Amino acid sequence: MLLHLLINTLIVGSGYALVAMAFRLMNSVSPFFNMTIGAVAVLGGYTAYWLLGLGFPFWLVVTISLAASAAFSGALELLIYTPMRKHGASSMVLMVASLGVYTIFESVIHLLFGSQYFTLGNVGQSNMINLGFTEVPLVQLLSIIFSFVICIFLNYFLHHTFMGKKIRAVNDSADLANIIGLKNNRIILIVSVMTGLVLGVDGLLVGYDTGLEPTMGFNLLFKGMIGAIIGGTASLNGAFFGAMFLAFSENVGVALFASEWRDLIAFVIFIVFLSFRPQGIFQKKGE
Amino acid sequence: MKKTLLTLCMILGLAACGDKAQEQQDSTQPIIKIGAILPLTGGAAQLGEGAKNGAIMALEQLNKNSDNHYKYELIIEDIGLSPSKTLPVYSKMIQLDKVAGLVSFNTAAGKIIKPLASKDKVLHLSSAADNTISDKTFNYVNSYSLKETSNRLVEYMKANQMKTISLVVFNHLSTEPIVQALEPVLRDNDIEILSIDRFNTEQRDFKMEALKIKELNPDMVFVHLVEPVLTLFPKQLLQDGYKGKLSSFLMFAYSANPILFEGQPFVDLREGSDDFNQEYKQRFGVDAQAASINTYDNVMLIAEFIEKNGSPKDVATDKIYEAMQNVVSNYKSPRGELMLDDGLVYSNTTIKTIKDGRSVAVEE
Numbered sequence: 001m002l003l004h005l006l007i008n009t010l011i012v013g014s015g016y017a018l019v020a021m022a023f024r025l026m027n028s029v030s031p032f033f034n035m036t037i038g039a040v041a042v043l044g045g046y047t048a049y050w051l052l053g054l055g056f057p058f059w060l061v062v063t064i065s066l067a068a069s070a071a072f073s074g075a076l077e078l079l080i081y082t083p084m085r086k087h088g089a090s091s092m093v094l095m096v097a098s099l100g101v102y103t104i105f106e107s108v109i110h111l112l113f114g115s116q117y118f119t120l121g122n123v124g125q126s127n128m129i130n131l132g133f134t135e136v137p138l139v140q141l142l143s144i145i146f147s148f149v150i151c152i153f154l155n156y157f158l159h160h161t162f163m164g165k166k167i168r169a170v171n172d173s174a175d176l177a178n179i180i181g182l183k184n185n186r187i188i189l190i191v192s193v194m195t196g197l198v199l200g201v202d203g204l205l206v207g208y209d210t211g212l213e214p215t216m217g218f219n220l221l222f223k224g225m226i227g228a229i230i231g232g233t234a235s236l237n238g239a240f241f242g243a244m245f246l247a248f249s250e251n252v253g254v255a256l257f258a259s260e261w262r263d264l265i266a267f268v269i270f271i272v273f274l275s276f277r278p279q280g281i282f283q284k285k286g287e
Numbered sequence: 288m289k290k291t292l293l294t295l296c297m298i299l300g301l302a303a304c305g306d307k308a309q310e311q312q313d314s315t316q317p318i319i320k321i322g323a324i325l326p327l328t329g330g331a332a333q334l335g336e337g338a339k340n341g342a343i344m345a346l347e348q349l350n351k352n353s354d355n356h357y358k359y360e361l362i363i364e365d366i367g368l369s370p371s372k373t374l375p376v377y378s379k380m381i382q383l384d385k386v387a388g389l390v391s392f393n394t395a396a397g398k399i400i401k402p403l404a405s406k407d408k409v410l411h412l413s414s415a416a417d418n419t420i421s422d423k424t425f426n427y428v429n430s431y432s433l434k435e436t437s438n439r440l441v442e443y444m445k446a447n448q449m450k451t452i453s454l455v456v457f458n459h460l461s462t463e464p465i466v467q468a469l470e471p472v473l474r475d476n477d478i479e480i481l482s483i484d485r486f487n488t489e490q491r492d493f494k495m496e497a498l499k500i501k502e503l504n505p506d507m508v509f510v511h512l513v514e515p516v517l518t519l520f521p522k523q524l525l526q527d528g529y530k531g532k533l534s535s536f537l538m539f540a541y542s543a544n545p546i547l548f549e550g551q552p553f554v555d556l557r558e559g560s561d562d563f564n565q566e567y568k569q570r571f572g573v574d575a576q577a578a579s580i581n582t583y584d585n586v587m588l589i590a591e592f593i594e595k596n597g598s599p600k601d602v603a604t605d606k607i608y609e610a611m612q613n614v615v616s617n618y619k620s621p622r623g624e625l626m627l628d629d630g631l632v633y634s635n636t637t638i639k640t641i642k643d644g645r646s647v648a649v650e651e
Contacts (some may be wrong), residue, residue, distance in 0.1 A: 116514075137526055210515070259490070260487065
């Protein structure tokens with residue numbers, strides 16, 4: 001049971017972690033509660049669904065879907081948030097704008113695809129991978145692998161590349177970064193595109209694992225955001241492990257109590273952290 | 288040439304007179320309008336379309352029957368899956384179309400119509416599986432009996448030496464009557480309920496829930512869920528290697544992925560008669576659905592009531608239920624005999640399974 005609990009934590013947590021890392025990455029250069037993060041993931045999934053329906057080969061479906069998510073995320077930054085920032089919009093105004101964009105996006109998905117639930121791939125024919133003590137579907141194993149690989153890559157990118165250093169500089173102080181000549185808006189745009197790619201991966205994995213529906217974006221965002229807050233919004237690793245901690249807590253709760261407790265547990269943990277350790281697990285006080 | 292023209296004029300003149308005579312004969316029969324409030328767009332459009340076809344078929348048969356006192360007209364309106372559209376559509380049907388009876392499809396619409404139909408004295412038959420819509424006067428539900436359905440499931444379990452069950456339902460008011468109906472029947476028949484899980488409607492991850500149930504290893508897992516959870520939970524349970532049986536009341540027939548339930552037994556409404564199915568297929572080019580037969584029956588029952596008793600407005604309120612009982616007991620549905628119990632019109636159910644993605648009756 002314990003091994004199953006751990007593997008289930010990794011599977012569920014990897015989904016949360018991808019969104020949590022995207023949330024953390026975006027928040028590092030553009031600190032507001034960006035509701036469109038969920039929409040970007042949804043777009044990746046629905047693009048794949050549409051292209052598969054048109055008979056495109058799998059590799060092209062994946063490429064175009066990731067590109068669509070990245071382009072959508074970049075376009076939102078370029079066309080909505082950057083102009084608003086130029087006009088001095090506060091974090092609250094940006095958040096409300098993102099809520100508006102999310103609502104429009106959800107309505108458009110409803111209009112284009114209806115409210116039905118879709119899955120990518122065949123529901124009854126999952127490729128099962130034998131782990132010795134249990135079998136897991138290939139897509140769930142890929143979810144774990146991708147979340148770890150992306151976490152390692154982002155850590156490397158942020159700490160060992162020139163662009164990573166620029167991103168961290170904007171994260172430390174946007175004003176100082178501007179004074180030393182960094183083009184903050186361009187850096188935010190690059191981060192948006194990177195975030196779009198990470199969320200595109202999540203959208204595809206969710207589409208193959210649990211399926212697509214127009215309203216799924218908000219749930220994806222919410223669990224990812226809770227994971228990021230638990231881990232500490234100033235730390236990429238914190239977001240990753242916070243998401244895993246959330247998944248572990250939910251699974252333990254369901255194992256010990258009943259299924260109805262799942263969301264309750266997530267929100268209790270969220271409130272406890274906000275009240276007693278708002279900086280999260282991996283961040284020191286005042287950091 | 289003149290002769291030909293004269294003959295042609297005479298023929299046309301006679302034909303016109305014939306038409307007029309027919310019109311006069313038709314116009315002697317008063318017209319009764321029946322409204323159908325259905326989801327013809329959105330997620331339930333496929334079911335709504337089947338219901339619409341059933342209503343049209345009933346109308347055509349009613350108007351072919353020369354023994355009837357009335358001619359019937361059907362007013363069909365689409366409300367998609369938006370309960371908010373019910374009220375304006377209902378008002379239009381009552382005030383402009385002046386319908387004498389109404390058929391509706393889903394729970395939300397049925398609940399909105401219920402008090403209004405009572406006030407306006409319009410006979411309303413709903414196909415929703417929610418008996419609270421019935422008020423035993425103007426509102427009735429034509430669905431399945433939870434008691435009869437529970438007994439049918441237990442009969443199957445006993446015949447197959449199954450002694451344990453886990454129940455998995457939505458954490459929703461509408462599913463509680465199912466649990467409440469099943470629990471005592473299972474207990475009275477010495478079938479042990481190992482667990483009852485209630486899933487939140489937004490939940491999409493069921494790994495731990497499936498693992499817990501697999502560890503309990505019940506002979507049967509009964510699910511009353513709707514999509515996408517109807518796909519996600521059984522998929523996870525089967526992926527985890529659960530080898531027992533999955534079952535439900537009707538839901539497998541409505542699954543978006545029936546392949547998941549290949550060979551799994553479930554309780555469903557009976558199929559229509561061969562004659563009905565053939566006629567339906569000939570008329571609409573597709574197979575009749577359960578919703579088609581329900582709506583067909585609903586239109587027929589309203590018409591039968593009016594044929595026997597006149598407009599529901601003219602019948603004393605305390606006499607309506609008795610009149611309806613009389614109508615139901617004398618009516619023969621394509622499914623066979625119908626019963627009316629506590630405002631619920633129902634027929635006996637049967638055990639079906641999914642074979643090649645389609646629901647088929649299991650030989651009993």
